[in-house]
Structures are given as structure tokens and as C-alpha cells.
Amino acid sequence: MSIQIYNTLSRKKEPFETLEPGKVKMYVCGPTVYNKAHIGHAMSALVFDIIRRYLEYRGYTVEFAMNFTDVDDKIIRRANEMNIDPFELAEGYIKDFEKNMADLNIKPATINPRASHEIDQIIEMVEGLISKGYAYPLEGDVYFRVRKDPNYGKLSGRNLDDMRVGVRKEADDRKEDPMDFALWKSAKAGEPAWESPWGPGRPGWHIECSAMNLHYFGESIDIHGGGNDLIFPHHENEIAQSESLTGKRFARYWVHNGMLQLRGEKMSKSIGNIISIDEFLTQHSADAFRYLILNSAYRNPIIFNEDVLSQAEKALERIRFGLRPAEASAAGASREVLDALASQIALTRVGFTNAMDDDFNSAGALGQIFELIRVINYSRDEGATAEELLPGQELLRELTDVFGLTLTDGEDSGSRKAADPFVQMLVDLRLELRKLKNWALADQIRDQLAAQGVILEDSKEGTVWHWGKNG
RNA sequence: GGCGACGUGGCCAAGUGGAUAAGGCAUGGGUCUGCAAAACCCUGAUCAUCGGUUCAAAUCCGAUCGUCGCCUCCA
CATH class of the missing domain: 1.20.120.640 (Anticodon-binding domain of a subclass of class I aminoacyl-tRNA synthetases)
Structure with a gap:
């Protein structure tokens, strides 16, 4: 029996077959680096780390790509607020993110492409889409023509006419269809910009992932992952861009993790109930988080408290x-x-x-x-x-x-390490008291050590001790 | 309004048509121990509700109630 993977595209489990025997090309959407990463990012990263580790365990060579979106409206806005260079801001958060991943014992990606490094590839792709009639320039912007793509909506199970009802965003009258999305955005004054056939500008959000995949993996990949909140519009648009250009199936398996539930609702920036990975790790171990993920189905929401x-x-x-x-x-x-x-x-x-x-x-x-x-x-x-x-x-x-469990129990923290000889001294002393059957004093030592977070266990062979959780 | 997911013992959570419904945490009883702790043994659910399909349903279908996600930046 082969590995079965639930494919969002078909809404069912399918046998896993790779494009090339023994090799998996896997791409997961990474963060937009304009802020510290939160535990929702951690969940997604952990889910795909576990999948990757398992595929490797089963003998596959996994090429694992995760991007950094380092050109984006929010990055620019924050950088302007802080009066620093947007790339400097992004660079700082990329470093933070990489540290978070290491702290969570997540294996580094094979490649971490960045939007800002893929501009040539992106421009080439946009030009290709224009020449095939799938995109049109408009006053320095370029938009994808969703009506031209008969398969648009196949991943998210929507159709354009249903969606129009729900569109809350004010329509941009210049576009041919309200659902047309930006491939390229013209630069405003003071924004980072690259020269292009349509004037100075920067890439839209969705095109970078398509371009990176094409650049590093070619026309088709095995697994494309991400949070299920990315299914629409992000992944839908990736499919539209990539498949319209190449005519080939973009990703064989679309894999989506469920959302972390905090106080009964999704944690998100707009609600403001964010816990950063750094904050989490001051209170709990990386293993504890990983255990929560392991103990439930990755596609379902996870209760976090x-x-x-x-x-x-x-x-x-x-x-x-x-x-x-x-x-x-x-x-x-x-x-x-x-x-x-x-x-x-x-x-x-x-x-x-x-x-x-x-x-x-x-x-x-x-x-x-x-x-x-x-x-x-x-x-x-x-x-x-x-x-x-x-x-x-x-x-x-x-x-x-x-x-990916480390199974260390926190006893390697510096302050605890320093206390170890003294704890051992008290444990030895207590052992002598026990030999003298001075139970009262022995119990007092045990209680007081417990108050400091040290757990004692007596046995025939003597006493072993270890640090408890929050000692 | 449209699309989708979910509702299993006190809590978390597998299982999605067939024989006694995994596992973890907690609870109660026991073994061990000076007492504890840990470990080990034992201990509890008919699967939101109602109605259907089937020889057979937690598992399929329908309705109802409830929770959540997407439709807008979002892992």
C-alpha cells in the first residue's frame, strides 16, 4: 500500500506518485516578513516539517522550498512608519523567522527564495501571460484576466458568478472584471521599484510563488502546501498563472493545514489575538507544540490553550x-x-x-x-x-x-545547570537522612526541592531527580 | 448571501460501513514505597439530535441544532 495524500483539488485521498521516482518537489508558502512570526505560522511549518520528515523516512529525497515575501504593501508601510529601509526591515524578520524555525526543531528548507530576488523571472512570466492573452497592462499595472481561464475556481470550488455577490472590496472600474488580480503594481513615490516594460513597479503577491516554482522546480511540482486560508485567492491564483502560461498541471497534490484555534476563533492579525513564537517558547517547549500537532489531524483546526x-x-x-x-x-x-x-x-x-x-x-x-x-x-x-x-x-x-521530537526536558537551561551540583548535594544529604530514618527532615528537603521545581523519585537503587516543567 | 469543514467518554483526540469504538491527560481502585513520586495492573463513552438507506452505520443520505473557516491581508 502506498502513501495516500488528501488532495484539496480532488477533495479526496489519492495514492502518492511522484513525478520522478524517489524524489519529491515540495513547495510551501512562507511568511510575509513584516512582523514577528506567530504560532499560526509555527503550526503550518510544523505540519509540513512532519510531512517532509516522514517522506524522507520513507526513502524519498525531498527538495523543500519555502519562500519569503519580502516585497509587499505591509512591509513598505511599516518601514515607512519606522523610517527605515523596507529591505532592512524584511531582512531582520527573516533572521527572526529562521531562528524561530531552528528553535522549533524544524529542518531548514532546501531553498528559501525571496520575491525581491526573482524579479527577472516574474517579469518574464508576466510578459508571457500578456502575450498569451491571459493578462493586460493598465496604467502601469498588469492584471490577470480571470474570465480567460476556464478552470478558474477549480481549487476553491467557486465560480466567478457566485463570488461576485460576496465581493465586499470596492470595485476598481478600470479592470475588465472585478475579480481580475494584480500581477504587477506600478510604484508610487517613495516605494521600492524595479524597471519593467510597464514602467517602474513591483510584483503582486501571487505571482512570486508561480515564478519561484518555475525557476527552481520547473513547470510541475509534486506537493504544494500552505494554510487552508490560502486556498482562495492565493493558491487559486497561482494555479491560474502557472497553468495558463505552461499549459501543464502545476502541482500534483495540494495539501492544506487547518487553522489554530485560540479562544474559539482563528488567531489572526486583524482580530489581534496573536501569540508570537518567541512568546510561546518562553512558556512552553517546542516539543509541546509539536505534540499538539502530532496528536491531531493536520487538516482539522487545532484547539490551543x-x-x-x-x-x-x-x-x-x-x-x-x-x-x-x-x-x-x-x-x-x-x-x-x-x-x-x-x-x-x-x-x-x-x-x-x-x-x-x-x-x-x-x-x-x-x-x-x-x-x-x-x-x-x-x-x-x-x-x-x-x-x-x-x-x-x-x-x-x-x-x-x-x-521531530527532541525529548529534552528543559534541564539544559543555564540557570538550572548552574544549580545542579547544589541539588545533587541536597539529594545526597537526604539519602543519608533516610538511612537514619529521619523521615521528617528527608520529606522537608523533598518538599522544598519540589517547590523549586525539582522532582525526586526514590527507589531501591537510590534517588533519581529531574527538573519539572516550570521549575 | 455563496462555498467548505467539523460536532466521539471530564479534557485533547484517532477511527469514516462489518466482530470487544486507538492513544494521551485527568478521575477512582490496586501493586510497589517509610510516606510520596514514577512505573505497572484494573476502571469509564454507542459516537450532537431526529429521520432514512443497508443483513449491518459513529462511519452513507436528508433535516435540525451548534461550532469554525474561506469569499478582504492572513499559515
Whole structure:
């Protein structure tokens, strides 16, 4: 059974077949860099990072492109407000974004094209569309002629006549049709501009993605991704531009992630309920966010609040526990126990792949991982040695790597590291008190350490300790 | 107004026609422990409502209620 991917274009799951065997050309719409990235951007980036990692796990070579829109009305407006150069502004936010991605353990794209670097390609494309009759210049602007494209609306399932009812934007009487969209915009005074056959100007929003794809990947790609809020008009317009020009199918699979739900509504700039990635990471781990994504279907909206985040942190502790070493006193587990572990390893390996093959059902795959953890823990309790636990723990690490989970628990933060020797000292002291059966004092130390975020666990072999979540 | 998605135990969430409805978090009971913690074992839902199709439905169809998204910059 091959990988099945839900294609927005056909509204159903389709078997995954690449244009070239073993190779995937994947393009995901990146941010417009006029502000700090927020957790909605993070969701989209995480979804496609997981898809990419899984395709690589399944043996594909993935060429992964994500663009930066660095020429845009909002960038220009903000730069003017701040009285700095728009490209300087964009550059700063690109650096921020790349740091956010690294902090979230998202693999870097193979290429990060930028609109401002693709002007020649864009102009060439616009000229091509004009010469084929799909576009027309108008007082220094160039517009795409939507009525000329019989397939316009095929991705979003709309037709032009229905849409006219809903158009709230004031119509621009100069255009042939209100739905015609800008490929090229003439420059106003003080705006960054490039020379073009239609006078100085800059590209419209949609054309950059078409141009970049054509430039780096050619006429057709395998997967085009993005948030489902981009389906219309952005992706619809990309299809119109690319396919009108080349006559070839642009993207084989259109993959869209659902929106993050914050307080019951989409987080967005216009509503003003934004949480930046930086803000999020001061409170929670990258793994916690990734777990939320993994624990649900990428196409559905995700509920995001403190409650589900703390559930995620707990679940991650459980996953980490699966990787804990054997007991020091382990003398080997029974035949039955080891057989059960071996058979669970086989079940999990198959179950994981089956789930992920089914349109990246990460929640189902995660269930398989937890089954494995349960059996590993049981085996450890039953006295399995390090060597006996190894195959299970190796698989656990292998699969959590595919998911991109780091499974570090925050103990590497600087202030905690510095406190480690003192914590250890108190733990050692407490161990002596316990030998003397001075339970009152021993418990007092444990309580006070707990108040500082240190969790103690006593066992026959002594005491192990670790930092809790927000210690 | 048009297009679309969703509604599964206290919470999050898989499953989308067929045998006991995954998994995580929380709850209750137990094993272990000086007591805890962790781990392990046990513990709960007939799937928004109503009506249909079918030998068989959470899973298909229709209606109703509710939530959300897109139609305008948006991941």
C-alpha cells in the first residue's frame, strides 16, 4: 500500500506518485516578513516539517522550498512608519523567522527564495501571460484576466458568478472584471521599484510563488502546501498563472493545514489575538507544540490553550520515561516478557507506517508509539536489562525522530545547570537522612526541592531527580 | 448571501460501513514505597439530535441544532 495524500483539488485521498521516482518537489508558502512570526505560522511549518520528515523516512529525497515575501504593501508601510529601509526591515524578520524555525526543531528548507530576488523571472512570466492573452497592462499595472481561464475556481470550488455577490472590496472600474488580480503594481513615490516594460513597479503577491516554482522546480511540482486560508485567492491564483502560461498541471497534490484555534476563533492579525513564537517558547517547549500537532489531524483546526499544552507536557514526560535506562539491579526479564516486547516492536513498526501512510495520520501513529512505551516500561519493571530494552528503545527513538521530537526536558537551561551540583548535594544529604530514618527532615528537603521545581523519585537503587516543567 | 469543514467518554483526540469504538491527560481502585513520586495492573463513552438507506452505520443520505473557516491581508 502506498502513501495516500488528501488532495484539496480532488477533495479526496489519492495514492502518492511522484513525478520522478524517489524524489519529491515540495513547495510551501512562507511568511510575509513584516512582523514577528506567530504560532499560526509555527503550526503550518510544523505540519509540513512532519510531512517532509516522514517522506524522507520513507526513502524519498525531498527538495523543500519555502519562500519569503519580502516585497509587499505591509512591509513598505511599516518601514515607512519606522523610517527605515523596507529591505532592512524584511531582512531582520527573516533572521527572526529562521531562528524561530531552528528553535522549533524544524529542518531548514532546501531553498528559501525571496520575491525581491526573482524579479527577472516574474517579469518574464508576466510578459508571457500578456502575450498569451491571459493578462493586460493598465496604467502601469498588469492584471490577470480571470474570465480567460476556464478552470478558474477549480481549487476553491467557486465560480466567478457566485463570488461576485460576496465581493465586499470596492470595485476598481478600470479592470475588465472585478475579480481580475494584480500581477504587477506600478510604484508610487517613495516605494521600492524595479524597471519593467510597464514602467517602474513591483510584483503582486501571487505571482512570486508561480515564478519561484518555475525557476527552481520547473513547470510541475509534486506537493504544494500552505494554510487552508490560502486556498482562495492565493493558491487559486497561482494555479491560474502557472497553468495558463505552461499549459501543464502545476502541482500534483495540494495539501492544506487547518487553522489554530485560540479562544474559539482563528488567531489572526486583524482580530489581534496573536501569540508570537518567541512568546510561546518562553512558556512552553517546542516539543509541546509539536505534540499538539502530532496528536491531531493536520487538516482539522487545532484547539490551543493552556489546558491542552499541559496535557502535552505530561504526555511528553511519558515518552521520555520510555527511554529511561534499565534498573541497575536488572537481572533479565522472563521469556514471556521479552516475547511480548519483541512482538510489540513489530506491531509498532508496522502500525506507525500504516497510520502515517494514511494521509499522515500522526495521531494514530502516536497511539502506536504509546503502546510500545507501555511494553518497554513493563519490561523494565520486570527486570529487563539494558541490552534487552535496547531494540524497543531504539525504535522509540527512531520514530520520535521522524516526528521531530527532541525529548529534552528543559534541564539544559543555564540557570538550572548552574544549580545542579547544589541539588545533587541536597539529594545526597537526604539519602543519608533516610538511612537514619529521619523521615521528617528527608520529606522537608523533598518538599522544598519540589517547590523549586525539582522532582525526586526514590527507589531501591537510590534517588533519581529531574527538573519539572516550570521549575 | 455563496462555498467548505467539523460536532466521539471530564479534557485533547484517532477511527469514516462489518466482530470487544486507538492513544494521551485527568478521575477512582490496586501493586510497589517509610510516606510520596514514577512505573505497572484494573476502571469509564454507542459516537450532537431526529429521520432514512443497508443483513449491518459513529462511519452513507436528508433535516435540525451548534461550532469554525474561506469569499478582504492572513499559515
